[in-house]
Amino acid sequence: MRIESDKVVTLRYSMFNGKDELIENMLAGPAIRYMHGAGKILPALEDQLNGMLAGEERTIWLNKDDYPGELDDDFRVEIIIDEVRPATDEELKNGIAEQTVREDVCGDDCIC
Structure with a gap:
């Protein structure tokens, strides 16, 4: 199933700034889940995820010149798509993806 509006996407990523410094690493930890097209992630990133499939890995380049006012730096994002499914009613x-609590992975206070 391809990523498009009203699909729930589960992914992991690492993000690097324009100096190639790691600023966020979610590859080894629990995946994040969002509803595509609901405006819950950076629109520049959402644009680049369109059409990807579960199991696909990709390097995405987000250049501040391509997204004026949206980005304050250039970014490289290493993405792994874990799951793509239709959103439930x-x-x-609600406009948000249902989150599951994974106490075995991230403890009592984490929703991942």
Whole structure:
């Protein structure tokens, strides 16, 4: 299933700034989940994820000149798509992907 609006996407990533410094690493940790097209992630990133498939890995380049006012630096994002599925009626109604608590992975206070 391809990433498009109203699909719930589960992914892991590492993000590097324009100096190639690691600023966030979510590859080894629990994946994040969002509903594509609901405006919950950076629009520049969402644009680049369109059409990707579960299991796909990609390097995405986000250049501040291509997204004026949206980015304050250039970024390289290493992405792994873990899952793509249709949003449930409840998720569509609320505009957010259902999150599951994974105490075995991230403890009592984490939703991942």
